[in-house]
Amino acid sequence: MPSPIDKIAIIGTGVIGSGWTLRLLAKKKEIYVFEPSIKQKKFLLDEIKRTTKSLKNFYKISTISTKKLYFKKTIRDAVKDVDLIQENVPENEKIKKKIVKEISKWSKPNAIIASSSSGLLPSRIQSACKNPARFIIAHPFNPVYLLPLVEIVKGEKTKLDFIKKSEIFYRSLGMIPLIVKKEVEGYLSDRLQESMWRESLHIINENIASTDDLDKAIIHGPGLRWSLMGTFLTFHLAGGKQGMRHMLNQFGPSLKLPWTKLKAPKLTKKLSNRIIKGTKKQSKGKSIKELTTIRDNFLIDLLKLKNKYKI
Incomplete structure (x- = not known):
């Protein structure tokens, strides 16, 4: 328009x-x-x-x-x-x-x-x-x-x-x-980036990894997927045929493990349903199999492009 x-x-x-x-x-x-x-x-x-x-x-x-x-x-x-x-x-x-x-x-x-x-x-x-x-x-x-x-x-x-x-x-x-939807400091994207940034600072401070290690952990892994699907659709595929519902049942307990310095919210039924409903809407009627094929084709093209532009 x-x-x-x-x-x-x-x-x-x-x-x-x-x-x-x-x-x-x-x-x-x-x-x-x-x-x-x-x-x-x-x-x-x-x-x-x-x-x-x-x-x-x-x-x-x-x-x-x-x-x-x-x-x-x-x-x-x-x-x-x-x-x-x-x-x-x-x-x-x-x-x-x-x-x-x-x-x-x-x-x-x-x-x-x-x-x-x-x-x-x-x-x-x-x-x-x-x-x-x-x-x-x-x-x-x-x-x-x-x-x-x-x-x-x-x-x-x-x-x-x-x-x-x-x-x-x-x-x-x-x-x-x-x-x-609601005004909040940092809005959306920067809040997500900030959470990763703060966790990265903790890891560096405790001498667990180098800055290069952490960048590689994103560049060659989840970063490639995020440019197509983001966190929620990526985890939706991680749940197999049942999608996000199975993913939350399978990996929800890990929220209580010390995998991050950030304290996770309690995975209530209300929160789970909101996530499941949201990822279902994002899928636009496509099956896990269809979404997986789209992701794979995207990653193949992206990896070819990535190899063309090396730093």
């Missing part, structure tokens, strides 16, 4: 802000940039040069034009006429509130203000926003110009209409919006 949002302001051109700009350029949007740092402005221009070949190949376009890329000297000039503002200042609540307050002062009343925050609560940031109903978190993943996921998180005062408009917009950029 096409989005009426065509004019976008980018506030801050670090790694994330530049990544947004590259994706928007590939989608031929009109972009207004505010970046007070000459160094960061140069970084963006260098990134455009560095990625042009990859972007043309990825988006199947003949050229990356900067004719509709405008640098503005003030936030006011950058945001006054746009439909959506993507804020990318440092991950500091005080700084973000200050910038969002200024953005909301000069932008159109119904222009969406989207923060690229990777973990701060939207309700706290939007408290400084004029017309906070239009404020959302739109958390992307690096590199923004390639990875499709964007987590959309609403605050207490965000209205559903702006969530829907933003979802349509990000889909028009070729992204996959994931609407987070």
Whole structure:
């Protein structure tokens, strides 16, 4: 579905802000940039040069034009006429509130203000926003110009209409919006990554393995499967013909074993049913056998590709 949002302001051109700009350029949007740092402005221009070949190949376009890329000297000039503002200042609540307050002062009343925050609560940031109903978190993943996921998180005062408009917009950029049901620090993906990161730090601290060992444990094992199925569908297949139901009965008791520094929740009947129901829905009517074949074919292709790009 096409989005009426065509004019976008980018506030801050670090790694994330530049990544947004590259994706928007590939989608031929009109972009207004505010970046007070000459160094960061140069970084963006260098990134455009560095990625042009990859972007043309990825988006199947003949050229990356900067004719509709405008640098503005003030936030006011950058945001006054746009439909959506993507804020990318440092991950500091005080700084973000200050910038969002200024953005909301000069932008159109119904222009969406989207923060690229990777973990701060939207309700706290939007408290400084004029017309906070239009404020959302739109958390992307690096590199923004390639990875499709964007987590959309609403605050207490965000209205559903702006969530829907933003979802349509990000889909028009070729992204996959994931609407987070409840605001929570770290949102979804970063919380999952953080749990692995913390466990990894414990393992390193106790001299159980090296950083290389831990990276290999993911790269050559579950990481390959996760790029297709994620944790739940992977474990659904581990249960054989009965899927997740058998997997929980078989391996549920291991939650009580000291396999992690994280304390697991009690595997209640309610939690089990929620997991079983969820994986059944994910399977979309496909049998374990069908899902296994899809996984195997994917892994064969992925391993061939992986062997082409060795570090």
